[in-house]
Amino acid sequence: TTTELELVNVSASWDEGIGELFEKIKQENKANGQPNCDASLFFTNLYITPVLKNISLYLEKGKMLAVAGSTGSGKSSLLMMILGELVPSEGKIRHSGRISFSPQTPWIMPGTIRDAILFGLTYDEYRYTSVIKACQLEEDFALLPEKDKTLLVEGGVTLSGGQRARLGLARAVYKDADLYLLDAPFTHLDIVTEKEIFEKCVCKLMASKTRIVVTSKLEHLKRADKILLLHNGDCYFYGTFSELQAQRPDFSSLLLGMEAYDNINAERRSSILTETLRRVSVDE
Numbered sequence: 001t002t003t004e005l006e007l008v009n010v011s012a013s014w015d016e017g018i019g020e021l022f023e024k025i026k027q028e029n030k031a032n033g034q035p036n037c038d039a040s041l042f043f044t045n046l047y048i049t050p051v052l053k054n055i056s057l058y059l060e061k062g063k064m065l066a067v068a069g070s071t072g073s074g075k076s077s078l079l080m081m082i083l084g085e086l087v088p089s090e091g092k093i094r095h096s097g098r099i100s101f102s103p104q105t106p107w108i109m110p111g112t113i114r115d116a117i118l119f120g121l122t123y124d125e126y127r128y129t130s131v132i133k134a135c136q137l138e139e140d141f142a143l144l145p146e147k148d149k150t151l152l153v154e155g156g157v158t159l160s161g162g163q164r165a166r167l168g169l170a171r172a173v174y175k176d177a178d179l180y181l182l183d184a185p186f187t188h189l190d191i192v193t194e195k196e197i198f199e200k201c202v203c204k205l206m207a208s209k210t211r212i213v214v215t216s217k218l219e220h221l222k223r224a225d226k227i228l229l230l231h232n233g234d235c236y237f238y239g240t241f242s243e244l245q246a247q248r249p250d251f252s253s254l255l256l257g258m259e260a261y262d263n264i265n266a267e268r269r270s271s272i273l274t275e276t277l278r279r280v281s282v283d284e
């Protein structure tokens, strides 16, 4: 089969299931010598809204899925679900093989920069060099006294938000996997760097990889094989960019009509996208 990932009508919430919660309260009450359940605690947890509702998608080997959506719409939660950290309450999720995940804020451990990228894997010069070039880290290393052997510890160098983001991306890309999950890898980058990294790393270096990229940039949505647009945990749209224009004309023309949308930083773009999705969801 050439399918790498499939989600069929998947829903999930971050909170514990009612049954599980009820059991837990009972156990706790027993332990405290109180036989009755606290009704108010039960009711506060009764109206849990799912973080993801009825999501379906299908990703073939070597293809790119772009995930966009409003703030708090469940983009990161979707990745957590694929990672197995968030268990679906309904629906089916199917994938096989190794996953490499690049979180929004990568964790940096004490050690050299190189160690932070290798993250326990063996050093392969060719692979390492292509990754750091594609992630635009070469120039940064050149400025450091001990290049990528510089220590990232107290008293050592402190990375900027952008450097940290690129280091996290490099770590995820260096790892050999069947599925790559890149959570907003461009958040702290300037427009030029974002463009370079999208081209050189996400499109070129990762050309044959199955990828999910959380991004709000239209250029990225156009280049992706599939797009998933989330709003309040719902799928607002799933398909290709031309299908988006056909099926969601109001949304598409609003964003495409904004000359500067793609050229502002990712944070501001995200709030514009959120506003636009709110507006069109109310109109519909």
Ligand code: ATP
Pocket: 014, 051, 069, 070, 071, 072, 073, 074, 075, 076, 077, 078, 270
């Ligand atoms: P953003 O654009 O701000 O990054 P997002 O679309 O990635 O948002 P999520 O981070 O998935 O959205 O958040 C969706 C909801 O799930 C939020 O209400 C958030 O508080 C909740 N949530 C996210 N991660 C966790 C977690 N690990 N444990 C509990 N709740 C979580």
